[in-house]
Amino acid sequence: MAVPRISLPLRRPEEVISHLGSPTHWKQGRSAKSLADAWFQANDLPSRVRSVLEQDPKVSGIELIDAWLERCTDLGDGRSSASQTDLLAVTGIGSDLAIIGVEGKVTESFDKLVTDWLADGSQGKRQRLNGLCQLFSLDAAAVGHLRYQFFHRTAAAILEARRYRASKAILLIHSFCPNATGLDDYVQFGRSLGFERLDRDLLSEARVIGGTELRLAWVSDEPILEHSGA
Numbered sequence: 001m002a003v004p005r006i007s008l009p010l011r012r013p014e015e016v017i018s019h020l021g022s023p024t025h026w027k028q029g030r031s032a033k034s035l036a037d038a039w040f041q042a043n044d045l046p047s048r049v050r051s052v053l054e055q056d057p058k059v060s061g062i063e064l065i066d067a068w069l070e071r072c073t074d075l076g077d078g079r080s081s082a083s084q085t086d087l088l089a090v091t092g093i094g095s096d097l098a099i100i101g102v103e104g105k106v107t108e109s110f111d112k113l114v115t116d117w118l119a120d121g122s123q124g125k126r127q128r129l130n131g132l133c134q135l136f137s138l139d140a141a142a143v144g145h146l147r148y149q150f151f152h153r154t155a156a157a158i159l160e161a162r163r164y165r166a167s168k169a170i171l172l173i174h175s176f177c178p179n180a181t182g183l184d185d186y187v188q189f190g191r192s193l194g195f196e197r198l199d200r201d202l203l204s205e206a207r208v209i210g211g212t213e214l215r216l217a218w219v220s221d222e223p224i225l226e227h228s229g230a
Helices: 013-019 031-042 047-053 123-136 148-163 183-192
Strands: 063-073 083-093 096-105 168-175 207-209 212-220
Touching: 013 031, 031 063, 031 083, 031 096, 047 168, 047 212, 063 148, 083 148, 083 168, 096 148, 123 148, 148 168, 148 183, 148 212, 183 212
Parallel strands: 096 168, 168 212
Antiparallel strands: 063 083, 083 096, 207 212
């Protein structure tokens, strides 16, 4: 698919509504609004995101260069459906670039289990999964218990890092759920890629995957509450 390369800036969080899968996703307590509000208010890395990333001295001083909400990434497998990352951030770490693919969550799941996603027997889906597993050096027959969304979101972060000629990529879960819904699924996926440092409010160690230095991170945050005027 042809992903647009010419963009206009969003001036208010609400301007992202037309780019969402459904306008009903935009309301207090849902991840789309919580994520946009947090990043717009910061106009930088939100403080909780920065505090988790800078646990690693190698990421200290990370600088936000640009960010896009609802960024579509062509996964390069000939299918028309792109991976639509909630927020894609281009950051600088010293003289290097790092791409951060941010997935916002409250209580939403990370999509279907791979087994259920493949249940309709679609050949196109099988081809996509095979390509994603090849990128991660995984056996496609052994990933049915994992959540499908992790595969294409992580691949999108790596592919965007390649496109920007960045040496580093981070898949970051920005969670606004006090109970960290989905954390176990995140840990399972990370373990399948060989990561060990996986937990709430933790940046993983780095591993080279698909030729890119990849890290995973889970950030727990609180949504910005709306207040009515007195």
